[in-house]
Amino acid sequence: MTTHDGHDTHHDHHHSGKRVEDFRLITGTGKFAADWHAPGQLYGHFVRSDHAHAEIISVNTARALAHPGVKHVFTGEDAVREGYIRGQNALAAFPGRNGMKPRVLDRPALAHRKVRFVGEAVVLVVAESAGAAADAAELVEIEYRELPALTDGEEALAPGAPQLDEAVPGNLVFESETGDEQAVAAAIKGAAHVTRLKVVSTRVSPSPMEPRAALVQYDAATGVYRFNVPMQGVTTIRKALSTYSKVPEDKLILEVRDVGGGFGQRSPAYPEYLALMIAAKTSGRPVKWVATRVEAFLADNHGRATVIDGQLAMDRDGKFLAMRFDWISEFGAYLAPGPQGHIRNTATCMTGVYRIPALYAAYRVPLTNTTPVGAYRGAGRPDVAYAVERIVSQAAVELGIDGAELRRRNFISNDAYPYKTPTGSVYENADFPGLLQQALKFADWQGFASRRAQSAAAGKLRGIGIAVVIEPTGAGNFTDEIELTLEANGTITVYTVAKTQGHGHETTMAMIVSDALGISMEHVKVVQCEPGTKLEGNGTGGSRTMVGAGSVCFLAAQKLIEEGKSLAALELKVEPSQVQYAKGEFRSNESPRVIKLADLAKTKTLTLKADGKFGSTFPNGCHITEVEIDRETGAPEIVSYCAVDDCGVVINHAIVEGQLHGGVVQGAGQVFGEHIIYDHKSGQPLTASFMDYYMPRASLLRELRGEEHPTTSKVSPLGVKGMGESGCTASIPSLVDAVIDALRPLGVQKLDMPLTPSKLWRAIQEVR
Numbered sequence: 001m002t003t004h005d006g007h008d009t010h011h012d013h014h015h016s017g018k019r020v021e022d023f024r025l026i027t028g029t030g031k032f033a034a035d036w037h038a039p040g041q042l043y044g045h046f047v048r049s050d051h052a053h054a055e056i057i058s059v060n061t062a063r064a065l066a067h068p069g070v071k072h073v074f075t076g077e078d079a080v081r082e083g084y085i086r087g088q089n090a091l092a093a094f095p096g097r098n099g100m101k102p103r104v105l106d107r108p109a110l111a112h113r114k115v116r117f118v119g120e121a122v123v124l125v126v127a128e129s130a131g132a133a134a135d136a137a138e139l140v141e142i143e144y145r146e147l148p149a150l151t152d153g154e155e156a157l158a159p160g161a162p163q164l165d166e167a168v169p170g171n172l173v174f175e176s177e178t179g180d181e182q183a184v185a186a187a188i189k190g191a192a193h194v195t196r197l198k199v200v201s202t203r204v205s206p207s208p209m210e211p212r213a214a215l216v217q218y219d220a221a222t223g224v225y226r227f228n229v230p231m232q233g234v235t236t237i238r239k240a241l242s243t244y245s246k247v248p249e250d251k252l253i254l255e256v257r258d259v260g261g262g263f264g265q266r267s268p269a270y271p272e273y274l275a276l277m278i279a280a281k282t283s284g285r286p287v288k289w290v291a292t293r294v295e296a297f298l299a300d301n302h303g304r305a306t307v308i309d310g311q312l313a314m315d316r317d318g319k320f321l322a323m324r325f326d327w328i329s330e331f332g333a334y335l336a337p338g339p340q341g342h343i344r345n346t347a348t349c350m351t352g353v354y355r356i357p358a359l360y361a362a363y364r365v366p367l368t369n370t371t372p373v374g375a376y377r378g379a380g381r382p383d384v385a386y387a388v389e390r391i392v393s394q395a396a397v398e399l400g401i402d403g404a405e406l407r408r409r410n411f412i413s414n415d416a417y418p419y420k421t422p423t424g425s426v427y428e429n430a431d432f433p434g435l436l437q438q439a440l441k442f443a444d445w446q447g448f449a450s451r452r453a454q455s456a457a458a459g460k461l462r463g464i465g466i467a468v469v470i471e472p473t474g475a476g477n478f479t480d481e482i483e484l485t486l487e488a489n490g491t492i493t494v495y496t497v498a499k500t501q502g503h504g505h506e507t508t509m510a511m512i513v514s515d516a517l518g519i520s521m522e523h524v525k526v527v528q529c530e531p532g533t534k535l536e537g538n539g540t541g542g543s544r545t546m547v548g549a550g551s552v553c554f555l556a557a558q559k560l561i562e563e564g565k566s567l568a569a570l571e572l573k574v575e576p577s578q579v580q581y582a583k584g585e586f587r588s589n590e591s592p593r594v595i596k597l598a599d600l601a602k603t604k605t606l607t608l609k610a611d612g613k614f615g616s617t618f619p620n621g622c623h624i625t626e627v628e629i630d631r632e633t634g635a636p637e638i639v640s641y642c643a644v645d646d647c648g649v650v651i652n653h654a655i656v657e658g659q660l661h662g663g664v665v666q667g668a669g670q671v672f673g674e675h676i677i678y679d680h681k682s683g684q685p686l687t688a689s690f691m692d693y694y695m696p697r698a699s700l701l702r703e704l705r706g707e708e709h710p711t712t713s714k715v716s717p718l719g720v721k722g723m724g725e726s727g728c729t730a731s732i733p734s735l736v737d738a739v740i741d742a743l744r745p746l747g748v749q750k751l752d753m754p755l756t757p758s759k760l761w762r763a764i765q766e767v768r
Contacts, residue, residue, distance in 0.1 A: 019507040019655070020526075021500070030258040033213035036228035038286035041215065042071055044276055045133035046289070047123035047140045048298060049115035052149035052369040052683025053164065056113055056122070056142065063139040064125055069132030072283055073140070074124040074275060076112030084109040084274040087244040090331075090340045097175040097362070103168045105367075107334040109244075109274035115144070116164075116333035117369050118685055119298025124275045126287055149369040149683035153330040154307060156366040164367050171367045173331065178347040178423045179360035184313075187322030187358045191313035195395040200752045201383040201732075203305035203330065203676040204669075205297055205693060206376050208501070210260025212300060213290040214273050218280040224251050225277055226531075230259045232266045233539020234497045234529040235478055240269035240337055245277060255531040262501035263666075264375030264541055265301050268337045272299070297688040302676055303376025305330035306342060308387040318399050320410045322358035325350070325387060329373075331365050336372035341379030341542075348425040348472045349381060352388035353432050353620060354410040359422040369683045371676075375541065377666055378725040381471040382732050389467040389733035397744070403466050403737075404440055408433060411468075425472065427618050428714050435622050435644055435709045436468060442707055443624035443642035451626065460628040461764075462639070463742025467734035470620040473722030474547035474715065476538030479613040482552040483535060484513075484560060486606040490584075490598035492517070494526045494556070497537040498549045503724065504655045505545060509553050511651055512718065516557035518583040519597065543722030546651065547617050551717045556610035563608060568595040617713045619721040621645035623664075623730035627738040634761025636672060636739060643706045643730065648713040648721030656723050660706055663727020669696035671735045673754045694754070 024030050061073040079085070091102040111122045123140050127133035148162035155161055156171040164171055188194055208230075215228040225247065231237045234254050242249045259266060272289065279287040291299075307328040313321045329342045343363050350359050392410075396403040411432040412419050419427040440446075448464045455462035483495040494509055510524040538548050565579040568586035572579065572595065578588045586595040600606050626640035643660060650656050673694030677686045687693040712719035732753075739755050740748065747767045751759065 019504045020510060021504065021506045025258065032210050032258050032260055033228055033230045034290045036215045038215060038217055041286040041288050042126050042128060042283055043130040043133045044279060044287050044289035045125045045130070045137045046121045046272065046295070047125065047137045047142070048295070049111060049118055049120040049122050051115055051144050051146060052118050052151065053147040054115050054144035055147065056111065056115065057145055058143045059123060060141040061123065063141070064136040067132065067136035067139060069128040070125060070136045071128065072126040072279060074110060074278055076108050076110045076122065078278055079109040079275065080112050082278050084245055084278065087269055088240050088337045090335045090337050091174050094176055094340065094343060097177050100175050102174040102335065104335055105165060105167065107271060109271045109278065117371055118683060119295070119371060121272055121275060121299065124279060126279045126283060151368055151370050151678035151680065151683050153305070153328045153366040153368055156368050157328065157364060164369065168367045172364060173335065173367050174365040176343055176363045177361065178350070180358055180422065181360045183358040184322045184324045184360040188311060188313045188324065191321055192316045193314045193399060195312045195391055195398055196310065197391045197394045197750070198307070198309040199387055199390050201304045201306045201308070201386055202670060202674070202753045203373070204303050204376065204674045205676055206263040206265040206300065206303050207296070207695065208261030208263060208265060211291045211293060211296050212270070214276055215286060215288040216273065216276040216280040217286040218277070220284065224253060225280065226253045226255065227273065228255050229273060230266050231256055231499055231539070232262045232501060232541050233499045233537065234533060235536045236267050236539040237269055241273065244269050244274055253532045254529065256499060256529050259499060259501040262540065263377045264303070264338060264379055266501065267539055267541060268301060268374060293690065294688050297693065298371060298685060301336050301338060301374030302332065302371050303373065304383065304670070305373050306383050308383065310387050310391045312391045312395055314395060314399070318395070318401050318406050318409055320354055320356045323356050325361040327361060327363045329363055329365050330368055330370065332368060332370045332372035334372045336374045338374030338379065341375050342383065343380070345380035345472060346384035347423045348616070349384050349470055350423050351421040352385065353412060353468045353470050355412050357422065370678060377663065377728045378471065379542065381725055382667065382729045385467065385469040385471070385729045386733045389469065390736065393737050404436060404445060407468055408436060425616070427470065429711050430470065430618060430620050430646060431709065431711050432468060432620070435620065435646060438707065438709050439622035439624055439642065439644040442644055442705070443640065445624065455628050459631055461631060461742040462626060462628050463738040463740065465625045465627070465734040465736065465738030465741060466622070467730045467737065468622045469730045469733070470618050471725060471729050472616040473543035473619055474614050475616040476542070476544050476548055478536050478538050479611050480537040480548040480552045481535045481609060481611040482549060482556045483607065483609050484556040486560065486597065486601045488598060488601045490523050492524045494524065494553055495530055495533065495535060496526065496528055496549050497533060497535045498540045498545045499529050500540060503540065503545070503659070504652065508546065508651050508655060509550060512550055512553045513557045516554050517560065517597065543619065543724035546718065546720045547614055547716045547722050548612070550720060551614060552610050552612045554718050555612055556608065559608055559610050564597065564600050567600050571595050615715050617648065617715045617721040619645065619647045619723060619726050621726050621730050623734040625734045625738045627735065627742055629739065629742050629760055631764060634757040634764060636755060636757065636760060638668065638701055638735065641701060641704045643704065643727070644709050645706065645726050646709050646711055646721065647723040647726065648710055648716065649719035650708060650710065651720065657706060659723045660727045661704055663725060664704055664731040665696050665701050667728040667731030668700055668735055669694070671732055671753055671755055672700065673756055675754045
C-alpha cells in the first residue's frame with residue numbers, strides 16, 4: 001500500500017517485509033493453549049446447563065465419582081465455599097441515569113441454586129484422562145425446576161414481561177445517557193426534515209480459530225497459581241482473576257506463547273478458570289481443560305447484540321441539526337467484562353465524522369437468558385458507525401441528495417481540530433473532505449450508473465454503498481510499560497505485556513526499536529507477557545497496542561540513546577552533549593574512538609524501563625462497496641470493495657493490509673450470515689455449531705482494493721492511530737447500504753442483518 005501521493009509513509013531501511021513470527025506459525029511449531037502440559041496433569045470436563053432459566057433442585061455426583069479414573073467432582077457449593085462468586089463489574093465506572101447503579105447478579109464459578117443461560121457451567125468433573133472425565137460427566141444427575149426464559153432484549157424490557165430476578169426490577173440492569181436531551185428535542189421539533197431509522201446489530205459469536213483452553217497448576221508451598229490460557233495481555237486478565245478469586249496478583253502467574261485470534265473475547269477471567277483453580281488446589285495436581293467448539297458457541301462471550309432507534313434532524317439544505325439514538329444493549333445473563341465499550345465507545349463517536357450541534361443517546365441494558373456479551377472487534381464502534389451511516393444514507397434518499405454530497409456538506413472541517421464533540425470527546429485531526437474525494441475517485445463513484453445498467457442486462461440488481469467512519473483507539477486503563485535490555489553481543493530484548501493474537505507485534509515492535517536506533521532488526525527480540533512479569537500495561541485490544549506499547553518502545557529506544565551518550569562520554573572523556581549517535585555507534589569530534597552500542601553492555605547487561613499513557617487517537621476511513629443480487633435466487637455477491645483509510649503513520653504496510661482484510665471479512669460475515677439465534681420459547685440456542693452458524697469463506701470477498709490517506713497523529717509520539725478495527729467498522733454500514741441500494745428501485749427501504757439469500761429472495765418476492 002502507498003499513500004495517496006505515492007510516497008511511502010515509513011522509512012523501512014532494515015526490514016525485509018517478512019514477519020518474524022510467520023515461520024513458526026506456518027510450520028506448525030507454534031504453541032497454543034491446548035499444547036501446554038504439566039507432569040501428572042488431570043483433565044477437566046464441564047457439565048453445562050441445558051436449560052435457559054431454572055432453579056437447581058439437586059445435583060447428584062455419586063455415580064460420576066465412582067467412575068474409573070475420576071478423582072474429584074466440583075459443584076456450585078464448592079465455588080460458593082471458596083468465595084468465587086462475583087467477577088468484575090463492567091459498568092461500575094459509568095454514571096447511571098438519575099444516579100442509577102448497575103444491578104449486578106452474582107456469577108459463581110459454577111452455577112449455584114440457579115442457571116441463567118444454556119451452556120452455563122454447573123459441574124466440573126476431574127479425571128486421569130479427558131475421556132474418563134467426559135464419560136463421567138454423563139453420569140451427573142441434575143434436577144431442575146424450569147422458569148420462564150427471555151432471549152430478546154426488547155421483549156425483556158416490555159411491560160408485563162416475566163420478571164427474571166427480584167434484584168432486577170423490570171429486567172433493567174442499567175440505564176445511562178449522554179448528551180443534551182432538551183436541545184435535541186427542540187431541534188427535532190423545529191427541523192425542516194427528520195429521518196427516522198431503527199437498526200439491529202445482530203448477536204454474533206467471535207469464533208476465534210483457537211478454542212479456549214486452560215492449564216492451571218497450584219503450588220501449596222508458595223500459594224502461587226500458574227495459568228496457561230489464551231489472552232490479549234497479562235495485566236487485564238491477572239487483575240480480573242484476582243478480583244474474582246481474591247488471590248493477590250503476585251500469586252497469579254500467566255504463561256502464554258501463541259494465541260489463535262482474540263477479537264476481544266480473550267481478555268475476561270472466565271468462570272471456568274476459577275473452577276479449575278479450585279480443582280488444582282484441591283487435587284494438588286495440574287488440571288487441564290480444552291473447550292469443544294460447541295462449548296465455545298455456548299459459553300464464550302458473544303458480540304454486538306444491540307438495537308438502535310435513531311432520529312436525524314436537518315434544515316432545508318440537508319445541514320444536520322441534531323441526532324438522537326435510543327439503544328438497547330444486550331449484555332446477556334450476567335455482566336461480563338468488556339461490554340461497557342457499547343456505551344463508552346458509542347458515546348465517544350456518536351457524532352461520526354459530522355458536525356452535529358446537538359446529540360443525545362439513551363442506553364438501556366436488559367437482563368436476558370442468553371450467553372453474556374463482551375467486547376468484540378470494535379466493541380461498540382461498528383455499531384455506532386452502522387447507526388450513523390445508515391441514517392445518513394436514508395436521509396440522502398429522503399432528501400433526494402447524492403449520499404456522498406450530503407456527507408461532504410456536513411463533515412467536520414479541517415480547520416476545526418482539535419474538535420470537541422457535543423458528547424465531550426476530542427478528535428485530534430483528520431481530513432474527511434480529502435478522504436472522501438480520494439475514495440470517490442478510487443471507486444469510480446461517477447461511473448456507477450453504467451455498471452448498474454450492465455448488471456441489469458445480466459439479470460442482476462446492483463447497488464453501491466458508502467460509509468465514512470471514525471473510531472477511538474488507544475487510551476487504555478493502564479500506563480504502558482516497556483523494559484529494554486542490551487547485552488554484550490548487541491542483542492536488544494524488548495519486554496511488553498500486550499499480547500499479539502496474530503497481529504505481528506514481534507515484527508512491528510522490533511521495527512520500531514531497530515528504526516529508532518538505526519540498527520538491523522536481527523538484533524532486536526520482542527518478548528511478550530513473560531511469566532511472572534511485574535510490568536503493567538494495556539492488553540492488545542481496541543487497536544491500542546501501537547499507539548500505547550509501540551510508542552513506549554520508541555521512547556525506550558530514545559532513552560537508550562540518551563543513557564548511551566552519558567556512558568560513551570565517560571569512555572571518550574568528553575561531555576555527553578559532545579557525543580553524537582547514529583547507526584549503532586557513538587562518536588565525538590573530540591576523540592578518534594568509536595563506541596559501539598553493544599560496548600555499553602561489556603561488563604553487565606544494561607536494563608532500562610520506559611512508560612507512557614496516551615489519549616485516544618481517531619483512525620478513520622471511507623469504504624465504498626458494490627453488491628450484485630441475483631433476482632431469481634436472492635444470492636448477493638460483493639463485486640467491488642474499495643477502502644481508503646487514515647491510520648496515521650504506517651509502520652508495516654503488509655500488517656496494515658492484513659488487519660484491513662481481516663476486519664472487512666469479519667464485518668461482511670455479520671452482514672451476510674453470522675447470527676446467534678435462540679428458540680423463542682425454550683431459550684435453546686439454535687446455532688451452536690458450524691453446521692448451523694454461518695462462517696465467512698474466502699469466496700465472500702474475492703478482491704479488496706485499499707489505499708492510505710494518512711494524517712499524522714498528534715497524540716502518539718510515532719504518529720500512529722491504530723488499524724485493527726477499521727475494516728470491521730466501515731464494512732458493515734457500507735455493505736448493508738449497497739444491498740439496500742440494490743433493492744430500493746423495487747421498493748425495499750429497510751432490511752436487518754443478516755442479509756442472507758433467503759431474506760433477500762423473500763424481499764424481492766414480496767415487492768413483486
